Amino acid sequence: MLYPKTTEEVREMILAARHSGGGLVPVSSGPPHFHGASVNPNAETLDLSRMDRVMAIDRRSRYVRVEAGVTFGDLLPQLAAHGLRLNLPFLPRPSKSAVASALEREAVLMPKYQYDYPDPLLTVETVFGTGDVFRTGSAAGPGTMEENTSDKVIPWGPGPFDYYRFLGAAQGTIGVVTWATLKAEVAPSASRLFFIGSASPDPLLDLAGKLLLDRVPDECVLLDRTAFSMAFAEPGQEDALRAALAPWTLLCRVCGYERYPEERVDIYGGYVADACAAFGLTAETEPPFPVDPAQIERMLTDCDRRDTYWKLRRGDERELLTLVPPSAAPAVLAEMSASQPDAGFIVSPQVQGRAFRIECGLYFEPDPRQAEKAEETLFSLAGRLVPLGAYFDRPYGRLPELLYSDPLARGAMKRLKSIFDPDNVLNPGKLCF
Amino acid sequence: MSLPKAVYEELEKVVGSRNISDKEYVLAGNRAQTPEIPVRHRSADAIVLPGSTEEVAEIVRICRRHGVRYVGTVSGGIPTAYATEENTILIHFKRMNRILEINEKDRYAVVEPGVRHVQLYPEVRKRGLSYTAAAVGPGGSVLVNIACTGGDHHNQYGSSRPTRYLLGVEMVTPEGEILRTGSLEAGAGWFCPESAGPSLRGIVKGYSGNAGHIGIVTKCAIALDRCKGPAATRTEGVSPHSRIYMDDECSRVYVFNYSSIQDVGRAMLALGESEVGATVQKYFYLPLSLMMTSSANEFWEKWDGFRKAFPMPLVVHLAPHSVREREYEEKILFDVVRETGGVRLPRELERWWEEHMDYFMIVSRLQSVLRLGGSWLPIKTGGESVRHLCDIGDSIREFIHDFTDTGKIFDAPQNYQIIPMEYGHFASFELLFMWDRTDPNSFRYMQEFCAASRETDLKHHAHSMTAGGYGRAGEALGRLYCDCHLWAGRIRHSFDPDFDPDA
């Protein structure tokens, strides 16, 4: 295990690995680890958790710049103190690196702020597998970080290529990201959370699409009752809550900001109610099941600070993450839920409703055989989802076996790899490298 | 030098005799000197009009086999649309003009390079949708605009710059292979631009486009947004005095004047934080004045009055979902303007904007900037935070007077535009100026002005533009931008082995 504290140290470690022919697996988040940080017996772990400086929080230009080891648990209160918030995934663990979350293209809860798939990732500093330090977008220059007087927030470029896209979802195979600038949003001054239940997910998918086309909700996420109860029930109350829930619930929160916040909430709340009525659905603010709406609202805007991370209530979890366009979502979801009726599902509309990220979680007691079986089950399921239009842009575990069938695209990725990590120092064996 | 007969015949077999020509008068149509540059564009040796991606791939392979250079082009009008060296053919995409799909459910459209904005925009608008595109004319290619070149959208405040909306791409590599990126590469359709892993989307376009250096994009999908403003517009009149009316009680335009760009910036940020407005822009008033007049003579007659009347106009278009929301937005707008010192301009001007606020009215009029002889250049076409771009706007006065006061160029100190995007998270900048091409020194003045602008930005270490250029050719600026020229050169070389980054 290597624990660099500075970019220079990262650089030296990479150069040393190049020299020795060893491999490095970059890790940013603390335990428990899920997908990306799988152990590679042929490589050392480059643990960035000690690079934990919050470098800048800018209220005016609404961004935060943090080193790779800064976790949601540490960062969110600091942002709140500046009246800002992050576009979070659903109830992440506090030890999750904010930078890694964005790099991994984790599903975000506020798709209206997401214009493009890498959003909220803006600029990054990276040390490529060559040992060269590089900054993307407007952080590239002119001059050094200290000289460059910009806010370093424009993600594209520099020049004719989008370097930050080479790094996203690359699982550390192209470069080690040492810090990133993330888009922050104004924290709301007023809000209203709607619970919209349905026996089928299909009308809720359509409703979410409509609301996001009009950019109405801030947070917007669809949960099945297993995931809902796992996430929100008090310990021991999961089954009771699950029994009281509709099979599917769309959580939809409208907000007002600094100026006339209540008025905005009223207007946007009205849009939600109108849209629900058009789809034959009902938007509830006081749900008919045993939860505290205020508590849920707080949880939607924070990480899971309870003793046991919600996904691990039964001890262990394996999940399948897929990305689908709206037209494919009903069929993919139907196949997933028919195949895994006991799984928990989180369906997150993304990029202003133009896609859904679907997370299918299998929760079980710790047991290596169960874990292996779950992995096999989900991989098999993934194979059946491909013909239905599912895409796996975050290819963890064995998923690369389903991808990279296009030799030309695979070859193009290898060309990139050979430029930025010619000695295959970074996370060797991952993806198609 | 003309194309060898054998090569011509090979190409002719691919596209058919109707779709290839090396006649001098046909070549003349794509080599004439344009007023921005004091030299003629080099002549291509032939022009081919392919009809499909497969034909493009075959043409590229033939060219590669025979050592013939090629340039892909659609609309012309930009320097990369012409042959620059001997032994070059133009691949013109006039025939590849199909809208392959408009997917309302998944909100994307798939187009070939020959599809023009004036074709796609009404098709998506019929469906209540819209898309962002840089300010080119109605005949501009959608694909080139979004996948191959830089540029910003006039109404991008409530959305983002076009680069955010590029999805799956099909391109022909310099080796003549057909490469598909994003979800397309995994057979999952057009909807997602990102690869599973290091994203090939990154090679298609960065801040600027790569103008076909990594391959010729033959199809791309672009994401569609809700059409802001009324679903249908009423048009009246005959060009050039035609109008598109926004008959919608939700839709209103307001124009305010400011005396300080920092105050404009504060207003932009405050409006953005409240997510109020569909369009917010600090417009450049030289183009505005040209758009509001019908001839160069009328422009010169009114120019003094224009620049005194609105030296720093902030244009705000409200297009919410309901009248109640418009009233709510108006309250915030007027509060913000009051707090930031804006002064509302006469309703007549607002009405002019309302009649031209439709994206296409703006872009079809915007070419009025060419009316003063056609010698013009936009510089500082970069993006950054609103705060930083306002500082850049302020710094223009440090160098502009040496040029405007002496008549070397035609511009005015506050004649630049700042268009926020993503509700003010960042913005784009553009300083547009003109010069008198009848003056033999004008091209030198233009170059000196650009240099002064660049030096001022470098003095302040301001990010007024991205750094382009591959390899040694991009060294001057690239070394100030993390040596990006070297990385760009390596990437280009890896996809085009014939490219030498050290040349």
Next chain:
Amino acid sequence: MSDLNRFRYTMESCNHCGQCKWILPHRMSGWDFAEVCPIHSHFGFDAYSGQGLINIAREVMEGRLERTDELAAMVQTCAGCGACDVNCKSVRDMEVLETIFELRRDLAETGHLPDACRRMAENVSAGRDPFGVPQAERFSWLPEDFREDPEADVALFAGCSAARDPAPVLAAMKILKAGGVPFRLMTEDERCCGAALWRSGQQSAAEKLVRHNADAFHRAGIRTVVTVCGECFGAFRSIYPRFGETEFRSVHISQIAADLILQGRLSFRRDLPPLTVTWHDPCMLGRLSEEYVPWEGEIRSYGLHVPEKHWNRGEFGVYREPRDVLAAIPGVETREMTRRMEEAWCCGYWSGLADPECAAATAGERVREARAAGAEVVVTSCPFCKTALSGGTDPLPVVDLAVLIAGRLA
């Protein structure tokens, strides 16, 4: 003599922006019917467009492109419809169409002219109209019982096409009579208006016709010339003033009919079956019919024209009156095509002098557009448009406006 140098400013100002090729946004309707330049649409190369032709003109002027018969034929594929010109002038101060005409003149005067164009002038020299009809037969269609009003200062200009198809002129005579408008026919002195020759670059041959007709009007005391043919109308408005011939006023029959309807002097039958039509704007009646105002002066820096120049931008063509007339006829419903008024797609007739295939494709495209608009019948007011649109493999019926009006008069 031609002088391409007069259009140097236009040639040097073109940025290749593409505005000359695509419909302006206020008329756009979708993917289809978005092109405005027939030759660009047909051939695909940029050389075949307003932008391309002024590039060619510049190279010819600068001696970099050889004048050849092949080039002349290529240049004559352009029907001279002026769509490029109107589009360019929506934002710029350039004379695209004038440059194209000057290029044709240059080529014609240096001996490069397609045979079909050359034959037109030869016919005129031989005492025929450009299409070969002897002058003696020009009015052979006139009914023997026709009696004109010898005191009238209004002349109905029959045009060359009446010899092939007199119905539009006969209909116009019926309209004028029904409306109580006294008029005369210039049966002895009327010659071709000259447009066909002028547009093909044969300006001196055209000038002889212009002088002849203007002199005839003057001698006969004609103050107003009524035309049925859009081509003649456009010639009187945009060509005659180039030769200083501005003594008479030209009026199109649609303008007279619209005025008579407004005054209640025309009434229509209500017992005829309904008809769904579309109006095809002839180029010379529409965007090219603005009165030409000569300009000589200096173009200074940044496009300042001294003295101020009058620009014809296609805004004030005869667009409203034909539509008003159609709207006033009971049972006639008008469906508009996408490309209409100043953005109308040309019928392509004049392309046929150099490339019949291009002409047919252009006409076929217009018929397709008319059909897409839901029309059963195309109504127009130009015999050349009528001929072009009536050809092809799958034409729609084409009716002259005057014929339609006269046929429905009560």
